[in-house]
Structures are given as C-alpha cells and as structure tokens.
Amino acid sequence: MSGEPKRNDPDRRQRIVDATLEVIAQHGVAATTHRRIAAAAAVPLGSVTYYFASLEALLTTAFLQLAAESSAAFAARLAEAQDRDGARAAIVDIIAESIWAEPRTLLLSYELYAFAARHPPVTAVMQRWMDDSRAALERFFDPLTARALDALVEGIGIHNSIDRQPLQRDAIREIVDRVAGA
Template sequence: MYASSPDANRRSRLPAARRYDPDRRARILRATLDVVAEHGVAGATHRRIAAAAGVPLGSMTYHFEGMELLLTEAFTLLADTVAARFTERLAAASNRDEALEAVVDLVVDESWATPQTMLLSYELYAFAARRPALQSVMRDWMDKSRAALGRHFAPETAKALDAMIEGLSIHRSVDRDPADRAAVRSIVERLVGEGAAGRSSVGSSIPTSP
C-alpha cells in the first residue's frame, strides 16, 4: 500500500492559503452602500454586507474593526464619488450659460442625482448627526461642491446654488409634481442674477444682484 511521505503529511496539515483578492476591501465598501440603500443604516449587518460583497463573513472583521468604521469609510467613498462627478460635470462647462445648464443637470438628470444617491444622502445625514468624523466628511463634500461651482460663480452665489441643488433634489425625489427642467432653470437664473448668463467665461466672479 502506498504510504504518504512525512513532507506530504506536513503540507496537508498547513492552513489553506488565503485567496488573492486585491479588490475585496473596496468591494465590501461598495456592497455596504448597496445594503444601506436597500435596508438603511439600521438594517446594515455584517452578514448582509458579506453576502452582497460575495466574501466570507470573517472578511468583515479582518478588514474593518467595527460596523461604525465600515459605515464611515463607505459614506466617505460615497461623498468622494459624488463630489468627483459633480466637479467633472461643472468642469465641462466652458462659459456661464453652459455652467447654468450643468447646474440644472445636477438637479434633474438622474444620471447625477440617482435614486440610490438620494437614499444614501438621507442615511448619511442621519448617521452623521452625532458623529463628528462623518460631519467632517460632509463638510469636505460641501467644500468640493462649492469649489466646483466657484469656477463659474461668485462665492456667495456658489453657496446658494449648492444649497439649492441639494434641497431641490430632495424635494423632487418626493414631490408628486416635481419641477421640470424649465422651472429649475428659472430658479437657477434667479439665484445667479438677471442677465448673468453668457456675460462671462470660466473663472470669473460676478456678484449676485442685490
């Protein structure tokens, strides 16, 4: 009868090598956002997130010390991703009128204000209410949005537009008769000031009308 060698016996007792999976941590973060969008922060569990990410349950505690840290990193990923897309859209505008259209897009175009992004934004606000680390993430997101708008508008106008984009996006997500593109454009023009469209190129600062 064949007898296994001592070396073979030792190898059989060795723990299985960890499968190389360089995207695992990032996949867990993306899955966390999917789970939060579907079940809310309260319903986000290690088991649900692991299943959504397609990873062993033990990977959750291997990569993240606790659920609060995981949620903080996931919401940071959300803020960075949305801020980058926001900046990209405004950077594509080459004059004031195109910048106005970009602002309207950010409110009405679901490729920017997706239903999932809106749900996650609600969850982020609630989760951050008592967590200074998340409040810092939200302030950073706000600063990036205002900086992107500041390429085309005066600082105070950029702040007003930033608040308008967020507030109107929330209203449109629940309104039975949401403002259409023309109505949103009219609101943007009033915030920017009469006659501002087309008066200046990128990088200028035109104060709002008194």
C-alpha cells in the same frame, strides 16, 4: 493544512465597501450589520472585521466613497462649462438629469445626513462633499452664490425625488437663473 493554495482576493476590501452601500440602500444604516455586509459581498464574516475595526469605520469609508463619486460626477459636468452661462446650464443639467440626484444616491445621501447627525466625526465626510461641490461652483460664482447653488442642487433633487409634481427643466432653469443672476 489542506494543501490548497491560499486564494488571493485583492478586490475583497472594495467589495465589502461596495456591499456596504448596497446594504445601506436596501435596509438603512440602522439595519446595516456586519453579517448583512458579508453576505452581500460574498465574503466570510471575519473578512469584514479584518478590514474594518468597527462598523462605524466601515460606514465612514463607504460614505466617503459615495461622497467622492457624487462629487466627481458633479465636478465633471461643471468642468465642461467655459463661462458663467455654461455653468448655469450645467447646474440645470445636474438637477434636471439627475446627475447627482439619481434615486440610489439620494437614498444613500439621506442615510449619510442622518448618520452624520448622530455621529459627529462623520460630519467631516459631509463637509468634504460640500467643500468639493462649492469649489467646483466657485470657478464661476462668488462663495455665497456657490453655497446657495449647492443647497439648491441638493434641495431640488431631494424635493423632486418625492414630489407629486417634480419641477421640470424650464422651472429649474428659471430658479437657477434667479439665484445665480442671469
């Protein structure tokens, strides 16, 4: 023993999860490794395997965090609505102001969809995210309309992220009104 006191690092696990999302955003799931995550988190490689039994367990934890953060931002904006008109305005804000569809979240979402398609147990992460979004929307809309609006939020966000002429707020408002029934 060197006589040095053992350092307590209560945030290490969380740093590993946060670093995992950064590595995925930078390199994609396919190129995400324990080594890259350890380097990004500034922790010894053994710490990654100490906290997570497998890379899939770590990826699932990271994607759960992403889903929770995104759902919270979505729900927070919808919670400000007092009625159906306010909910439609919130949906326009969520899409037009990139509350959900900020570039990093979109990129990570693409990775999550692809990962879930190849790892069926992870589809539960996606299902929870959709359930949370739909529950927030169902405060104001019937279940089928809530489902359509949820898909619309993601779809327009994805399209706008790569479209040469992204939809502007007025067009988004018109589409939301058509789907939600103005």
